[in-house]
Amino acid sequence: MVKGLVGTLLSVTSAVAVAGAVVAAPSAANAAAPSSALAVVAANTPATLSSTAKPHLIKYKIYWGRCKDTCRVKVRITNISRTTLYAVSLNARLKVNGKKVGSCYDYVGTIRAKHSRWGGCTVRTRTLSNMWNRWLDGEIRFDRDVNTVVHYEYYR
Structure with a gap:
């Protein structure tokens, strides 16, 4: 039984979709933290791979x-x-x-x-x-x- 059709590209970029990370709002204890700290946390949070990525065989x-x-x-x-x-x-x-x-x-x-x-x-x-x-x-x-x-x- 055919499970799926898989294609791959030669280019360096992969056909894998990357989901962005979501950063929660600061709590009351961290209310004094500057907004630039949130940008640093968002930039350093690792992105997760989408579950639709197919194996490259x-x-x-x-x-x-x-x-x-x-x-x-x-x-x-x-x-x-x-x-x-x-x-x-x-x-x-x-x-x-x-x-x-x-x-x-x-x-x-x-x-x-x-x-x-x-x-x-x-x-x-x-x-x-x-x-x-x-x-x-x-x-x-x-x-x-x-x-x-x-x-x-x-x-x-």
């Missing part, structure tokens, strides 16, 4: 193939859990100089526990080709960046 690394007027994105996906992952798929969004130039999709399949598989796709768009031609003419820089999302299902 994979890790992956991005490799670049040829990236000129077409761009090949290759991703090594490793299952770090003890469960088999089913219906693993990869979405990649390619940006050049902060501008989205295209995206691609790949179905990877099943990844057994503690094993790895390769996924990859090629971005071919007119925008990417135009950006490459502008770089060849010396008009712009060609700083590529990719944001990938991996979706999978697992059973408990």
Whole structure:
């Protein structure tokens, strides 16, 4: 039985929601405490994680193939859990100089526990080709960046 669909992002920030801490009003004994002390207490109170956080069962690394007027994105996906992952798929969004130039999709399949598989796709768009031609003419820089999302299902 499928328990849930879990996705993870490559970026450093996690998809975990963080709840803020609540500070109670001072009691009558602490009425003389300045209001700045409450701000210090609120800033030093640890935040709690939301109960909706899903486990991250994979890790992956991005490799670049040829990236000129077409761009090949290759991703090594490793299952770090003890469960088999089913219906693993990869979405990649390619940006050049902060501008989205295209995206691609790949179905990877099943990844057994503690094993790895390769996924990859090629971005071919007119925008990417135009950006490459502008770089060849010396008009712009060609700083590529990719944001990938991996979706999978697992059973408990």
